[in-house]
Amino acid sequence: MTVKTLEYRFDSQAPASRAHGSSAALRLLVPVVLVVAWQLCASLGWLDDFVLPSPWHILLAYQELWHTGELQAALPVSLARAGLGLAIGGGLGLVLGVIAGLSAHAERLYDAPLQMVRTIPFIALVPLFVVWFGIGELAKVLLIVGAAIFPVYLNAYHGIRGIDKKLLELGNSFAMSRAEQVRLIVLPLAMPSILVGWRYAAGSALLGLVAAEQINSSAGLGYILNNANQFQRTDIIIAGILIYALLGVLVDIIMRQLERVLLTWRPRHDQP
Structure with missing residues (x-):
């Protein structure tokens, strides 16, 4: 296997791995934003702790x-x-x-x-x-x-x-x-x-x-x-x-x- 072939395979797999990483980051981003917003609303007193306690x-x-x-x-x-x-x-x-x-x-x-x-x-x-x-x-x-x-x-x-x-x-x-x-x-x-x-x-x-x-x-x-x-x-x-x-x-x-x-x-x- 030549060096050019290895370089081609690496370059073709790199975009896919970056896309997979971006997808995983996006999956984690939404829950984190929701939890932060939940905690912020509780800290500002917009939520009753008895009804919905803070995180x-x-x-x-x-x-x-x-x-x-x-x-x-x-x-x-x-x-x-x-x-x-x-x-x-x-x-x-x-x-x-x-x-x-x-x-x-x-x-x-x-x-x-x-x-x-x-x-x-x-x-x-x-x-x-x-x-x-x-x-x-x-x-x-x-x-x-x-x-x-x-x-x-x-x-x-x-x-x-x-x-x-x-x-x-x-x-x-x-x-x-x-x-x-x-x-x-x-x-x-x-x-x-x-x-x-x-x-x-x-x-x-x-x-x-x-x-x-x-x-x-x-x-x-x-x-x-x-x-x-x-x-x-x-x-x-x-x-x-x-x-x-x-x-x-x-x-x-x-x-x-x-x-x-x-x-x-x-x-x-x-x-x-």
């Missing part, structure tokens, strides 16, 4: 939760609930979506009932789950399962149905078994759609976690928020809500990185 008071609330150990104890409990519900719901949705995508008989058997259940907001199921499963961990996890199952099911189903049937016929011509067709043809081609489903399911699992932890929680972020509500600690309530939001951002970043690892063949938009 500084929310930082003090985080410090209080950290020193008392409540935050360290709550995060693992909430993450375990969300992770277990996502794993069960996403796994079940993937299996059902793959089967329905491959079998017209399976689609006729359970697709219509699942579509009907999907239209019911999972938050509306909270009272019913309490009656059926009590106020323990089972009801909380099952509520998260119900929130996570449908995004994976729908995306897996439509991803498989969108595969060109000629590719499956090609597999038949090579005498591939059904399992080999699923492993070598169906899943790789449907993987982008399946990963999108998992990404949406991860966000839905966090929404389900927020609703589930309102069911008589004795541990977790919901327990902190319920206690803060009883003592009218608006700063701790907003601090807990922001933790939920931060978890959502982190989960989305993790899912994006997983897509890049599993879909290395797909071109990235930040590359020339």
Whole structure:
């Protein structure tokens, strides 16, 4: 490889890297400006601390939760609930979506009932789950399962149905078994759609976690928020809500990185 070739590659990649850096800076700029404006309005007395505490008071609330150990104890409990519900719901949705995508008989058997259940907001199921499963961990996890199952099911189903049937016929011509067709043809081609489903399911699992932890929680972020509500600690309530939001951002970043690892063949938009 010549020096001129290296120089050309460096020059062609430089604008793309600068554009990517500018995009990242712009993403950070808007939240920073909003926080600064929020703090400024609070400092000028335009906001009531009881209604909307300033960012500084929310930082003090985080410090209080950290020193008392409540935050360290709550995060693992909430993450375990969300992770277990996502794993069960996403796994079940993937299996059902793959089967329905491959079998017209399976689609006729359970697709219509699942579509009907999907239209019911999972938050509306909270009272019913309490009656059926009590106020323990089972009801909380099952509520998260119900929130996570449908995004994976729908995306897996439509991803498989969108595969060109000629590719499956090609597999038949090579005498591939059904399992080999699923492993070598169906899943790789449907993987982008399946990963999108998992990404949406991860966000839905966090929404389900927020609703589930309102069911008589004795541990977790919901327990902190319920206690803060009883003592009218608006700063701790907003601090807990922001933790939920931060978890959502982190989960989305993790899912994006997983897509890049599993879909290395797909071109990235930040590359020339």
